[in-house]
Amino acid sequence: MTDVSVPRQEHSSSQESRCRLGGRLKWRPTSPAHLADAETRVLQHVKSDVDRFYIPISNDRRIWTLKVDSPNPEALPIVLIHGFGAGVGFWLLNIDALAKHRAVYAFDVLGFGQSSRPKFGTDEDAIEEEFVNSIEEWREGVGLEKFILLGHSFGGFLAASYSLKHPDRVQHLILADPWGFPQRTEEAAEEQRARIPVWMRAIGTILLRFNPLSPFRAAGPWGPRLVRRARPDLQAKFINAFEDFTVIDYLYHCNAQPPSAETAFGHLQIPYGFARNAMLPRMTQLREDVPITFIFGGESWMDSRPGKQIKVLRKQSYVDVTYIKEAGHHVYADQPDKFNRKVVWVCNNADRAHQSETTQTIMETSM
Numbered sequence: 001m002t003d004v005s006v007p008r009q010e011h012s013s014s015q016e017s018r019c020r021l022g023g024r025l026k027w028r029p030t031s032p033a034h035l036a037d038a039e040t041r042v043l044q045h046v047k048s049d050v051d052r053f054y055i056p057i058s059n060d061r062r063i064w065t066l067k068v069d070s071p072n073p074e075a076l077p078i079v080l081i082h083g084f085g086a087g088v089g090f091w092l093l094n095i096d097a098l099a100k101h102r103a104v105y106a107f108d109v110l111g112f113g114q115s116s117r118p119k120f121g122t123d124e125d126a127i128e129e130e131f132v133n134s135i136e137e138w139r140e141g142v143g144l145e146k147f148i149l150l151g152h153s154f155g156g157f158l159a160a161s162y163s164l165k166h167p168d169r170v171q172h173l174i175l176a177d178p179w180g181f182p183q184r185t186e187e188a189a190e191e192q193r194a195r196i197p198v199w200m201r202a203i204g205t206i207l208l209r210f211n212p213l214s215p216f217r218a219a220g221p222w223g224p225r226l227v228r229r230a231r232p233d234l235q236a237k238f239i240n241a242f243e244d245f246t247v248i249d250y251l252y253h254c255n256a257q258p259p260s261a262e263t264a265f266g267h268l269q270i271p272y273g274f275a276r277n278a279m280l281p282r283m284t285q286l287r288e289d290v291p292i293t294f295i296f297g298g299e300s301w302m303d304s305r306p307g308k309q310i311k312v313l314r315k316q317s318y319v320d321v322t323y324i325k326e327a328g329h330h331v332y333a334d335q336p337d338k339f340n341r342k343v344v345w346v347c348n349n350a351d352r353a354h355q356s357e358t359t360q361t362i363m364e365t366s367m
Contacts, residue, residue: 028256029221035114035253042089042250045241048099052088055107055141063107063138064088064114068095070103075351076148076171077103078343081135083153083179084265085213087113087254092241094332097340102347105142109155110134111261113254120264124276127264132162139169148350150174150343152332153302154265157181160279160286167287172350174343176295177329180268180275181283181306213262216255227252237333273302280306284313291318291353293346297327297334320346 043050049069054062066088070077078098080091088106098104108115110131120127135158149170151159156178163170219226228235228248238247255262270276286292292314294307304323311319322342327334 028217028223030223030253030256032114032257035250035257038246038250038253039087039089039114041246042092042242045092046095048096048104050095055138057110057134057137057141059118061110061116061118061134063110063116063134063141065108065138065142066091066095066104066106067142068099068104071100072102074355075102076146076347076354077105077144078148078150078347079139079144080104080106081109081149081151081155081159082106082112083151083155085112085251085255085262086152086155087250089247089250089254091332092247093238093336094340094343097336098343098347101344102148102351105144105147107138109158109261111264117258117260120260120267122267124268127267128161128277131158131261131264132165135162136166139166145169146171146354148172148174148347150176151178152176153179153329157275157279160283163290164282164286167290170290171354172346173286173290173292174295174346175292175307176339177297177300177302177304177331178279178294179273179302181279181310182274182303183278183280184270184274213255213259216252217259223256224249224252234330237330280309283310286314286317288314288317291350292320293342294319294321295331295339295342296321296323297329297331298323298325299327300329300331302329 043066051067051069053065053067055065056062064087080088080094082088082090087108091106095104095106111117111120120130146169149159149163149172151157151174153176156175157180159173160175160178160181163173216223216227224245228245231248231251234251235245235248241247268275268277283292292310294304294310296302296304296307304321307319307321311321324331324335324338324342327339332339
């Protein structure tokens, strides 16, 4: 795996508690260098030849990017958009399987991971537009024309929003347990509350007045240990890759940085999993020739009914809804082999459709 140059850091508990900046005790044992190092350690699991670099966009901002070149120039590239509070490193169980067939791109969403962390406004429409515009500027920067777009959770919301505005770029839209699709009603809210674990609802209630990732920072030198104890479930998902806390420590360093996109997300959401501007009714505006595949975890707390509803609403379009057994919200990590096989199958079909469309265009042009 090729790699950018990132400084190595020691990660012992004693150093974390003594981490200093400018000769004074640093409250949070993190930094951009710690995050870069944590990502590098996570990506050691990936066997593909990975390049990582920044793509500059407007207003002196940058989007951190991961790329694996294609073994097959004929195949469409796939672009991966991570979920809330995550980063490119969380695709560590998927990159190799996808890269066998096509170029793979992933990026840290603006305001998350190693991407720039600007101050967003408070208007939900303006925030969503800023996210989408950053993705389009990123696309121009890496030079992609047409691609398969896959988004997980909040990344699925952004992928759908991007497809609505830039349908010419998206050959196939894959939505993995996407957030923000159902419309909020009192009945839907009660059903959602019943699905969400009690501990998550309790934390959510407390954090309504705060940035949702603020505990990562407020815990100071105890932050890494707090995350390790709070998310044994996430560690278990990646146990076949790392038996230690490598992935959990990456999660900590992703989210202990200065707040940005998490603040913006607070203006996009209504408590317990709803978007202020729900995606479901807007999907009728998506151009008919953009196919959609939903991949839900069979055991996820996310409401999967919008997938079936969109299939009904888009009668003239291709919409497939798939459930992966024994997988929760992090379907790409809970059952990575099944998830990867499904995505590869969708991508291969997208290749054939694209080649057919290209041939048709050539024939029409030559007539």
